[in-house]
Amino acid sequence: MLKKLHFILIGFGLTLVTPLKAEFTVAQIPPLTNKTPITLVAEKGFWTDYLTQEMLPKFTEKTGVSVKVVSTELESMFNLQTQALKQGEGKYDLLTMEAGWAKEWAANGYTVPLVQLAKLYDPDGEKAMQWYLEPYYPSLLNILSYSGEIHAIPYNNYVMGSHYRADLFNHPTEQADFLKRFGYPLIPATTPEELLDQGMFFTRKAGSMLADKMLTHDFYGLALMSGNKPHINDEFSSMLWSLGGAWMLPQYNQQQITHFEVPIINHEAIKTADIYRKLMAYAVPANEQFAFNEAANAIATGKAAIWPFAYNNLWSISFRVEKNIPGARLAVAQVPGGHPYNGAYAFAVSYDSKNPQAAYWLLKYMGTYEAQYAYALGGGNPCRMDVVTAAEFNKEELREIAGAFNASHIANLFWSTKVLTLGHFTTTAMGQIYPELSQACYAASNNATDSTDIFIKLSTKIKNIQNTYGEVPAIDKNNNK
Template sequence: MKQILIAGAVASTALVATVGAASAQACNDADRVPITWSTIAGFYTDAMAKLVSGFEAKNCVKVNVVNIDNSQLYNKQVIEMVGQTGAYDVVTLETSEKAEFAENGFILPMTDYFADKKAQLDDVAPTLAALTTQYKGDVWGLPYYTYTAGYIYRADLFDDPTEQAAFKAKYGYDLAVPTTWAQHRDIAEFFTRKKGDKLKGEELTKDFYGVGLMAGPFPEIQDEMSGVLWSQGADWLTDDGKVPVDAVEKAMDDYLKLVKFAPPAALTVTYDGVMNQMKDGQIAQTYSFFLDQWPNAVTTEQSVPGARMGVAEAPEKKAYIGGFLLAVSASSTHPKEAMDFVAYIGGHDAQMEFAKAGGTSTLMSVLSDPQFATPESRAKTGHFATLLKIFDDMKGFRSNLFDTPFGAKIYNTMQIPLQAAAAGQITARQAAEQLASDVEKICGGPCPIGK
């Protein structure tokens, strides 16, 4: 996932007061060690940057936060890493970028640093840790935010007796949260209605669609399709480093069957467009969708009369798992302080405050904390219990896309053939074959896989 998620206010005073007020060290500003953190402009940074003062209060360090638009972050960080400029001490990496930065010596391993901090490492959701922190036996940092995918839907539609009876009459089974992609497709078809048709017994004033899709020209289309591909027992890359053309074609075919049940704007939007459609009362459900959007999705209950939102695991219990990794630049002039900062931001106290602000934590101790399972916390953390289920059900999962040093370059190319197929410009087969050809060119043959 490559963009800024969640719009909304963050209570900065609460964040700083809890973490930053205690244990302040006497330190003159002139003596503070300067470190620079390059990260994503937007909610992620707005919330976490409020915690920087807490770190500075406990350490004689001055943190300079460089906010970079996410579409430019990867390229800017690579340029500085290749040039060994030392411009950034701490970098922010998307899941597919970890192997490249580690393999090329852009970032420092933190295995020794965490040798006496095993409890902190173990607190990271194991499934997420395997994909974001680990490469070739070393630990490369800590994830501080997860955009793992699941399923968000209009529970009020699913619970309506009229809709339940109509669905049962048409499909021969009960309307419920889908456990298979075939059921998901049936639900998408069922809830697609025209203006003037009825929904929950009331006449629609505009067209209504069965599913929202991130089929625009953005990387999120492959995130959305990953759960389907993985549920087939396939991956974007085989263990031999090649694209499995037949499997990708099948996943693309399944995706194309849903396009006709999505708003026409599906071909131009990513996650924020889908959320706007949900909040505007246009769609019944998502596909494989980022659960950190839950605080955004739940506002549908205020914008659509009678709406009640639900969240669950994606069908087949397979979905895209990812997060933003904080890692230390190999050219940092203050690597110890940079590592301390990574450990702080990814640590329990900071993650607790992040969660209270609406951020989606990476730690099991935070996701399972009882205070985040109350009715009062539902609007911000109602998806935490579902994330715990996903991490448990996908335990042991890895993707070769995240274990090849060419992962980032592949990731940033994939949407071109996939979106062309979604738009009807090429067939599913052609998209799969083009992807295979593109990947072979990127890797210069089969892609190396380094777990």
């Protein structure tokens, strides 16, 4: 029996009232009239392996439709698929997208609204899709929507948390020393300023004492994704939002965005850069390639105390510290400032699919409780509330894979409709804007003096890109006082 989700919207908040459970299975796929083989683009890794070995054979057995998988690295996915979509040759039936591309692809007509597909192919029509989507986090569906219609089903959620060494935070000597030095208890940082204190406190040279043991190597308070990679923007954005700032702000008339405002002088971004540079002094030394894998491994190998802006889908990597370092205990808190970067990878049906009927049912099958549960067991961070909150994931023996699930749940609920207040999640040009954000953040992190000019130029680029590729204009927000 399908249990419906009941919720109460209050302003921009969402309060869950009843538990969730969706029971759609491959057995419920009706006979398909179109047997044309379909092609799926999927990221390399355990999820693609699971699809290929477990789910796709069941789908083909049930429907008679064979599925070809194009497995590729995430870095090449956008260009690979966009070029094919521009040609309209029906090369790919099911697309994989990063959340930031969702509105851009939808605005260009590259993806098909899920309700439209349901009306065509599902016996219960629109209602079936509405029920199906109930267990998914509203924050992710809002990011993946366009003009009030949802175009994609998320499978991999990378909302952030702060991964930290609980054994160090709870050690009596460390607690006493921190309290004496800073005047407040040693607990996970709730502000960037507290994080700076903790980064400074835990950074020590070889030969120093840490938790009453002598260090044989240099130890750092922090691990930051400070390389010349996209992820430095995610750290900057999290801090920027916590300071009340934004890269661009949507302005609404009723529920429609009329335009975006872009700050002429982004004071919050300038402050973020100043804080970030100070944090870097207490972070694991990084080169241009240092990103999420390197940060997670810094925690895993006992080189740092805190990864403050960690992607929670990397929890199982960070967790290796418990195997590598005797007595280590990993825990997770909300990110300092309480505004974690959020998003997901998702599947969508392409507009030029040669078999949209089969593509729709495979899409629906890949988002079932069964699939998301398997994804969670493989170490992924699922996108369905009923999976994330499943009782068995609270067991100690599953902490290696599910230890960050509750933190992710809280973070996703926080963002439920707040994502609609930021241009980051509402523009149809984010695929073009995002690289500019990353480049500016990296430049600002390496600027020893003033980042004002960097962010003034960035605001100009954002406006130009939005006005060239976006659906609504961007104008100056005069905040230069």
